[in-house]
Amino acid sequence: MREPRGAAARTVSLADRVRAGDRGALARALSLAEASLHDGVAGTSREAARACDELAPLLTGVVRAHVVGVTGSPGAGKSTLIGQLALELRRRGRKVGILAVDPTSPFTGGAVLGDRLRMSLPVDDPGIFMRSVASRGQQGGLALSVFAMVRVLDTAGMDVVLVETVGAGQNDVGVLGVAHTVVLVFNPGSGDEVQALKAGIVEIGDVMVVNKADLPGAHEAYRAIAGILHLSPPDTGAWQIPVVLVSSTRREGLGQLVEALESHRRYLESAPSAQQRRRLRAEWELRAALAAAVERHVVAPARQRGLWADLARRLADGELSARDAAGLLLRQALSGQDLSP
Ligand SMILES: Nc1nc2c(ncn2[C@@H]2O[C@H](COP(=O)(O)OP(=O)(O)OP(=O)(O)O)[C@@H](O)[C@H]2O)c(=O)[nH]1
Ligand SMILES: [Mg+2]
Incomplete structure (x- = not known):
């Protein structure tokens, strides 16, 4: 069977093009890196998934x-x-x-x-x-x-x-x-x-x-x-x-x-602290990834459902503590269910 059109062009990956010094590819990879970690490209659309796949080989090492x-x-x-x-x-x-x-x-x-x-x-x-x-x-x-x-x-x-x-x-x-x-x-x-x-x-x-x-x-x-x-x-x-x-x-x-x-x-x-420093940087990166994940998987869905605004109002009115509100948001995100009272 013949390869679908465009497949040949895609065999040179974005990562390879970036490595080869292709400035257009570098600009695209930077845009993906900037966007994919925020709401936009991180969605579930096929285009978003492809963008994340393209970027993935550039993000380790x-x-x-x-x-x-x-x-x-x-x-x-x-x-x-x-x-x-x-x-x-x-x-x-x-x-x-x-x-x-x-x-x-x-x-x-x-x-x-x-x-x-x-x-x-x-x-x-x-x-x-x-x-x-x-x-x-x-x-x-x-x-x-x-x-x-x-x-x-x-x-x-x-x-x-x-x-x-x-x-x-x-x-x-x-x-x-x-x-x-x-x-x-x-x-x-x-x-x-x-x-x-x-x-x-x-x-x-x-x-x-x-x-x-x-x-x-x-x-x-x-x-x-x-x-x-x-x-x-x-x-x-x-x-x-x-x-x-x-x-x-x-x-x-x-x-x-x-x-x-x-x-x-x-x-x-x-x-002697070089290795410790490397680990500290890794911890920063991990924290950053976690903060972004919380934003995407906890805050954004809660906003969409109105739960975020509701909790913020109840917190402001003294009806519950921030700690309880955060616990509720986390439990809800982890269970994937609507647990709001
Ligand atoms: N005299 C003098 N002026 C300088 C020097 N370096 C920068 N400036 C001036 O200081 C002003 C601010 O410079 P920027 O490079 O924009 O400063 P910045 O810290 O990047 O500013 P932000 O990004 O807005 O925080 C500009 O008017 C520069 O021309 C210097 O070595 N000597
Ligand atoms: Mg500046």
Whole structure:
């Protein structure tokens, strides 16, 4: 019997095309990774099932690329820094993938242009692939999407994947779980350092960058941060957090930043805690997958049936506890029956 038309073309899988450096395939895989983990494609339609099958081979395996999370307050210069860092990495022959998690953008399409411009990326360099991820209105699935998109970029052969995220809120902490190395970007003169210390967010940074070194106040901020970090003598064998002074607009300090990142990567590979770290990242990914599954299999069906709104109202009126409501939702989802009272 003759093969149905189109079957031959489909024998080259999406994963193979991504591996071979096909940028169209990479763009499609990233879209699938972004969408399939949310409501849309995760449905039961045949098209959705095929999309998930296509994506599946891209979602397992050990990530080989160095995943660098870049975080910091709004306007600290993260996008500008990432653009310049990407160009510096390109000069050193590395292939770079960029994911910009934009908390405000309602449309991925809109954000792409804005971020591309802010990052001053060349349009014709096959060694750079940049993608915006709109996060507004997404719950649970965002971190999982980012993990999946990182895996896709890794499959495409990127040596480094840079992930930009605004350093506030649960979403970002979840997203940062994907990173091997977290860069915290400070905006000098904004009191960022003090705030970050108070909020304890310095604890998430592996490398500190004081950006806008060309502006007044940068050197003071640098000294303040370095002073605080290096107050106590380091544990032997522990990572010594470097503080790097950078001017993204003048392209100064980028070489030192690349060296700090590579040095952290080497530390991770050699430290006795390397395996533990890998397991921690796996736990983040698992949590992200679980959060997305709860959203999809518990929250979404309950919303559809009006149960969600009903429980929220009863909770607000003091008729039941959140714990009881959650228990009820879970039991219902697991039994597949309508157990609502
Ligand atoms: N003087 C100076 N300005 C900079 C530098 N880096 C970034 N900027 C400026 O700072 C502003 C914010 O830069 P972005 O790169 O958009 O900052 P961001 O942290 O990505 O901002 P959000 O994504 O909106 O949180 C822009 O006007 C940049 O031109 C720098 O090194 N020196
Ligand atoms: Mg930005």
